[in-house]
Amino acid sequence: xxxxxxxxxxxxxxxxxxxxxxxxxxxxxxxxxxxxxxxxxxxxxxxxxxxxxxxxxxxxxxxxxxxxxxxxxxxxxxxxxxxxxxxxxxxxxxxxxxxxxxxxxxxxxxxxxxxxxxxxxxxxxxxxxxxxxxxxxxxxxxxxxxxxxxxxxxxxxxxxxxxxxxxxxxxxxxxxxxxxxxxxxxxxxxxxxxxxxxxxxxxxxxxxxxxxxxxxxxxxxxxxxxxxxxxxxxxxxxxxxxxxxxxxxxxxxxxxxxxxxxxxxxxxxxxxxxxxxxxxxxxxxxxxxxxxxxxxxxxxxxxxxxxxxxxxxxxxxxxxxxxxxxxxxxxxxxxxxxxxxxxxxxxxxxxxxxxxxxxxxxxxxxxxxxxxxxxxxxxxxxxxxxxxxxxxxxxxxxxxxxxxxxxxxxxxxxxxxxxxxxxxxxxxxxxxxxxxxxxxxxxxxxxxxxxxxxxxxxxxxxxxxxxxxxxxxxxxxxxxxxxxxxxxxxxxxxxxxxxxxxxxxxxxxxxxxxxxxxxxxxxxxxxxxxxxxxxxxx
Amino acid sequence: xxxxxxxxxxxxxxxxxxxxxxxxxxxxxxxxxxxxxxxxxxxxxxxxxxxxxxxxxxxxxxxxxxxxxxxxxxxxxxxxxxxxxxxxxxxxxxxxxxxxxxxxxxxxxxxxxxxxxxxxxxxxxxxxxxxxxxxxxxxxxxxxxxxxxxxxxxxxxxxxxxxxxxxxxxxxxxxxxxxxxxxxxxxxxxxxxxxxxxxxxxxxxxxxxxxxxxxxxxxxxxxxxxxxxxxxxxxxxxxxxxxxxxxxxxxxxxxxxxxxx
Numbered sequence: 066x067x068x069x070x071x072x073x074x075x076x077x078x079x080x081x082x083x084x085x086x087x088x089x090x091x092x093x094x095x096x097x098x099x100x101x102x103x104x105x106x107x108x109x110x111x112x113x114x115x116x117x118x119x120x121x122x123x124x125x126x127x128x129x130x131x132x133x134x135x136x137x138x139x140x141x142x143x144x145x146x147x148x149x150x151x152x153x154x155x156x157x158x159x160x161x162x163x164x165x166x167x168x169x170x171x172x173x174x175x176x177x178x179x180x181x182x183x184x185x186x187x188x189x190x191x192x193x194x195x196x197x198x199x200x201x202x203x204x205x206x207x208x209x210x211x212x213x214x215x216x217x218x219x220x221x222x223x224x225x226x227x228x229x230x231x232x233x234x235x236x237x238x239x240x241x242x243x244x245x246x247x248x249x250x251x252x253x254x255x256x257x258x259x260x261x262x263x264x265x266x267x268x269x270x271x272x273x274x275x276x277x278x279x280x281x282x283x284x285x286x287x288x289x290x291x292x293x294x295x296x297x298x299x300x301x302x303x304x305x306x307x308x309x310x311x312x313x314x315x316x317x318x319x320x321x322x323x324x325x326x327x328x329x330x331x332x333x334x335x336x337x338x339x340x341x342x343x344x345x346x347x348x349x350x351x352x353x354x355x356x357x358x359x360x361x362x363x364x365x366x367x368x369x370x371x372x373x374x375x376x377x378x379x380x381x382x383x384x385x386x387x388x389x390x391x392x393x394x395x396x397x398x399x400x401x402x403x404x405x406x407x408x409x410x411x412x413x414x415x416x417x418x419x420x421x422x423x424x425x426x427x428x429x430x431x432x433x434x435x436x437x438x439x440x441x442x443x444x445x446x447x448x449x450x451x452x453x454x455x456x457x458x459x460x461x462x463x464x465x466x467x468x469x470x471x472x473x474x475x476x477x478x479x480x481x482x483x484x485x486x487x488x489x490x491x492x493x494x495x496x497x498x499x500x501x502x503x504x505x506x507x508x509x510x511x512x513x514x515x516x517x518x519x520x521x522x523x524x525x526x527x528x529x530x531x532x533x534x535x536x537x538x539x540x541x542x543x544x545x546x547x548x549x550x551x552x553x554x555x556x557x558x559x560x561x562x563x564x565x566x567x568x569x570x571x572x573x574x575x576x577x578x579x580x581x582x583x584x585x586x587x588x589x590x591x592x593x594x595x596x597x598x599x600x601x602x603x
Numbered sequence: 604x605x606x607x608x609x610x611x612x613x614x615x616x617x618x619x620x621x622x623x624x625x626x627x628x629x630x631x632x633x634x635x636x637x638x639x640x641x642x643x644x645x646x647x648x649x650x651x652x653x654x655x656x657x658x659x660x661x662x663x664x665x666x667x668x669x670x671x672x673x674x675x676x677x678x679x680x681x682x683x684x685x686x687x688x689x690x691x692x693x694x695x696x697x698x699x700x701x702x703x704x705x706x707x708x709x710x711x712x713x714x715x716x717x718x719x720x721x722x723x724x725x726x727x728x729x730x731x732x733x734x735x736x737x738x739x740x741x742x743x744x745x746x747x748x749x750x751x752x753x754x755x756x757x758x759x760x761x762x763x764x765x766x767x768x769x770x771x772x773x774x775x776x777x778x779x780x781x782x783x784x785x786x787x788x789x790x791x792x793x794x795x796x797x798x799x800x801x802x803x804x805x806x807x808x809x810x811x812x813x814x815x816x817x818x819x820x821x822x823x824x825x826x827x828x829x830x831x832x833x834x835x836x837x838x839x840x841x842x843x844x845x846x847x848x849x850x851x852x853x854x855x856x857x858x859x860x861x862x863x864x
Contacts, residue, residue, distance in 0.1 A: 503697045506665050512686025513715040521717060525702040 072427065073515050078420020078440045081413045085486075088479055089450055092458025096311055099304050099461040106305030115293075115306075119313060122289040125203060125278075126271035129210035134264045136211075137218030138256055140363045142248065143356035144219070145226040156364055157223075160216035162371060165591035167544025168213070168276035169561050170584040173568070173576055174370030175200065175209045175281065177377040182573070184373055201283030209277045214267045216367050221266075225259035226252060244352050265325040272321060273314075273451045276546045276561075280568065290314040291453045295550055304461055311457050318451060378581025381574040392579070395563040399543055402477050402559060407539035409482035411531055414489035418497045426505060452480045452547035460551055473552035477559070481542035488541065489534035492594070496530040497523075529597050536594035540587040616642030616799040617676030617689060617766040619662055624671035626661060633657055633823040635671075639816070644793055644800040646810035646831065649820030650846060655803040658820070659769045662801070663692045675767060686715070691760045692769040695776065698756035699744040705731070705755050706740040712759035723762075730761035734788060750774075750781045757788065761796075768793075770802035774809075782806070786813050807847055811835055819843045 100107045144153065163171065178184055181199030189197040200208060229251060237247050275291040282288055288296070290310050297307040386392050421440035428437065459476055463469050504522050508514065513522060546561035553562040560583050567576040618641040626633045633654045639645045647655050660666040661673060664685035672679050680688050691712075699708045706727055713723040731737055734754040744752055753773050760768055770789070774782045790813045793800055804810055810817060810831060817834040819827040819842065827840035834843060 504700065506663075506685075506692075506694065507697065507700070509665060509685040510663065510690075510692060511711050511715050512684075513711065517716045521703070521711075522700060525700075 072423040074416075074419035074423040075436075077416040078423075079436070081416035081420070082436075082439055084413065085483055088483055089455060091462060092450070092455040095458040095460070095462025096308050100308040100312075103305040103308075106303075107308045110303075110306040110309035115309065115313070118288050118290055118293045118310070119317070121287065122272060122291075122317070125206050125210075125287070125289065126268050126274075128203075129207055129214065129271040130264055130268045132207060132211045133214035133267050134218050134260070136363065137215050137222055137263075138260075139359050140215070141219045141222030141226060142252055142256070143359045145223055145252070146244075146352070146356055156360065157220070159364070159368060159371075160219055161595075162588060163213045163216050163367065165540060165588050166371075166584055167546070167561060167587055168209075168274070169280060169546050169564055170374060170544065170580045170587075171212055171370060172209055172277055172280040173377070173564070173580040174374035175205060175212065176573075177373035177577060178369050179205070179208065184376070201281060202287045205281035205283065206274075206278055206287060209281055210271050210274065212367060212370055213277075214270060215363065218263050218267060219363070221263045222256060222259060225255050229255055244349070262325075265321070269318070269321050269325060273318060275451070275453055275550075279546075279550070280565070290317065291451060294453055294457050298457060298460055298551060304464075307457055307461065311454050314451065314454055374577070374580055374584055377574075377577035378584075381578030381581070383578050383581075386575060386578045391558070391563060395558045395560050396582075398474075398557065399559040399561075402474060403481075403539045403542040406478045406481040406542040407485070407535045409478060410485040410489050410538040410542075411493070411535050413482060414486050414493055414534060415497075415527075415531070417486075418490060418494045421494075422498055422501050426501075452484055452545070453551065455480050455483075456548040456551040470552060470554040470557065473549065473554065473557040476552050477542075477545075477548050480548045481545050482538070484545075485538035485541045488537045492534035492537060493527065493530045496527055500526040533594045533597045536590045536597065540590035540594070543590070544583060544587045615766060615797040618674075619767055619799060619801065620672075620674040621658070621661065622672040622674065624661055624668045624673060626657060626666060626668050628657075631823055635661070635825060637818060637825045637828060639799055639801050639818075641676075641799050642797045643815045644790070644802070644813055645816040645818055646814035647801060647803045647818045647820060648805070648807070648810060648843070648846070649826070653820040654823045655820055656771050659692065659771050659801065659803060662688075662767070663690050663769055664688050688767075689765045690767045690769060691763050691765045692771065693753065693756045693760065693773040695772045698759075698773070699752055701744050703743075704740065705736065705742050705744070705747070708744070708755055709759045709762055712763040726762045727758070730758040731755075733761060733792070734758045750777050750785060753777070753785060754788070757785075757792065761792065764796070766798050768798050768800045770800065772803050772805065775805065782809065783812065789813060807835070817843075819846070821846070 144156070147153070176183060176199075179189070179200040180186065181197060183199075186197045186199075199205075233251055237251060242250070272289075273291060274289070275295070278287070278289045278292045279295065282292060290313055294307050294310045294314065297303045297310060417440045421437060424434065424437040424440065428434070433441075456476060459472075460469055463472060500523065504526075508518055508522060543559075544561060546565060549557075549559050549562045550565065553559065558566070560579060564576050564579045564583065567573075567579065619639040621635045621637050624633075624635045626635075631652075635654070635658055637658075647658065649655050657666065661668055662675070664680070664683060668681065673681050675689055700711075703711075707717060709727045709730060710717055710719050710723065713719055713726065719727070728737075728740070731740060734757050736751065736754055736758065739747065739751070744755070747755070756773065768789075774785045777785065786809055789800065789802075793813075802809075802814070814831045817827075817829055817831045818825060819834070819840060821842055826842045827834075829840070833839060
């Protein structure tokens with residue numbers, strides 16, 4: 066083949082891959098160096114405490130998965146049986162909200178409802194016959210995890226049910242199938258096919274959940290590996306233990322992700338809102354009332370913490386909070402870091418997307434190269450390495466050479482950018498590939514390349530999906546309490562960090578007010594992302 | 604990037620020659636050895652999958668031959684990127700950027716960065732006038748009919764002013780009357796500019812209407828070449844007559860070509 070100048074898009078992809086490799090590689094270097102320095106310390110960290118933490122990590126993830134996925138099957142089925150009723154669209158929209166809500170906001174919502182001083186405390190005390198102890202520990206973790214993952218599972222199952230061809234329903238109605246055989250012969254096969262993927266995804270999310278466990282775990286009895294890493298670095302300052310915990314966490318996530326990929330799960334966990342198909346089977350009175358009960362129960366469970374967040378937030382002295390310099394400073398810091406992070410995320414994603422497409426085009430039908438694989442699935446692999454792990458690695462690497470708290474902004478921006486990449490890629494890649502399909506030969510013919518191509522061709526056709534990816538990445542970054550928990554200090558505080566500090570010092574009303582602000586901004590961003598993404602599909 | 608219309612050493616039409624050019628998408632190989640005469644209109648016909656579009660893509664530079672040479676005006680263009688070849692190509696669809704106005708789409712033929720001089724603007728206006736789109740400069744492609752969109756593509760061909768024009772079934776989705784109009788426009792432009800035109804078509808009447816020469820492809824290779832008038836004659840190549848589906852005494856005038864796509 067004649068030598069042609071390398072496509073600048075491939076160069077951009079290589080640079081992006083190198084940046085990601087640097088971020089993850091640096092973390093591993095930190096872990097390995099620390100482990101090598103104190104080998105015996107790392108080995109001696111394999112103690113009963115460690116195994117208890119590992120066991121609890123798996124146990125809470127397993128329970129959370131069961132409690133999220135099994136009820137979700139029934140809720141999804143109930144919703145799919147009734148494709149048209151007043152408020153159905155609202156319920157589905159509401160079920161999308163937890164996906165957009167920062168974990169710390171949800172945790173506060175759960176506390177505001179079921180906490181020792183929560184709205185339900187009085188009733189629960191009367192039922193229990195003793196003073197309600199609050200919901201810390203395993204129960205708190207489970208409630209919060211189910212709050213997040215039940216709606217997600219419902220949406221994924223609904224999507225699966227939406228794939229049943231209308232003809233099958235037509236046939237079922239012609240054959241006079243009742244609810245029971247219709248479930249067994251039509252709905253269950255589809256749900257069963259989707260089940261491993263959904264359950265795997267939820268398990269993965271729960272096993273790497275940090276914020277929920279940190280805020281609702283409430284003590285060493287209910288600690289997961291991620292929280293233990295954080296405690297080892299921030300409180301006990303036991304780097305050797307942190308190394309051991311981190312390696313264990315990586316091993317665990319790796320095994321789960323491998324299993325997930327076998328199951329063909331969608332690891333990004335973002336469901337499209339299905340269009341309700343016309344149904345030809347109508348439910349009887351008994352079934353309808355049962356379904357209504359199931360749907361209302363789910364609605365109350367998911368809506369409750371959200372309503373509590375709003376109510377508690379409005380009860381806070383918002384005026385005073387807005388005037389506080391710490392709050393203003395944290396808001397500004399959060400905004401700047403999230404903006405930079407979203408920019409970086411979108412730039413990295415776009416580079417990988419462009420390189421993947423350019424490589425696929427230049428390859429023709431040959432086998433895919435390693436580089437093309439890296440630009441394709443490479444982004445998915447960052448999910449294997451939880452942010453806390455990356456943070457911990459860099460923390461250990463840098464603590465000997467500089468002030469770790471000074472690099473907080475860099476770490477927050479970089480890690481959050483990389484973590485948001487799978488979402489940004491999902492928003493942008495289909496649009497880019499479709500635009501390239503239309504424009505590739507035309508650009509080659511007219512000699513439009515490089516900057517001209519970006520300016521005249523790619524930017525106008527990708528503006529909207531890029532904005533979608535940007536808003537999503539920004540929401541993720543704004544609400545994140547992972548890396549900042551490790552690197553945050555009095556001089557660098559984001560809103561979630563400040564929220565955590567207020568919770569820690571029992572200034573609950575302040576925390577509720579901040580949660581309302583944070584939740585509102587994140588929700589607005591995700592709604593904007595959704596609106597922009599929808600407009601693109603003309 | 605070569606500035607449009609200033610490809611060195613070629614004027615008006617340039618002969619296009621493929622010398623033992625082989626190419627493959629993986630399975631069935633293609634082997635082309637053919638010459639398209641300078642400043643003539645040649646129609647390429649053949650069943651689906653016979654390699655018509657592939658042949659044009661090889662000339663335009665969208666595909667790279669596995670072996671053999673592609674010569675335009677006697678110069679080997681094998682290593683040139685598409686934009687540097689003295690070639691304009693019009694596709695069946697996607698000839699325009701949907702987000703750019705008619706004027707800007709045509710202007711891209713002069714400058715890939717859309718930095719247009721006064722002379723460029725004048726050339727764009729002139730070309731749009733020639734294809735009958737005066738007054739529609741500011742429209743977006745979606746505000747035009749299918750025929751008008753292809754006229755914009757032809758206007759860009761005019762401002763690029765390259766010695767070879769490749770047409771890959773650009774009018775296939777238009778109705779018969781509109782298709783005739785477009786073919787007449789191509790023939791008219793050819794009469795003025797004298798560039799070499801190679802066009803792929805499934806419609807024998809299209810070929811008869813404007814082409815001087817014919818190339819018939821079958822099974823990834825050139826099965827027959829000749830003067831158009833002879834092709835449609837009773838003495839035309841056997842394989843071509845079979846393709847047209849005319850009876851043993853058919854002279855092709857029934858135009859019963861089966862569109863095999």
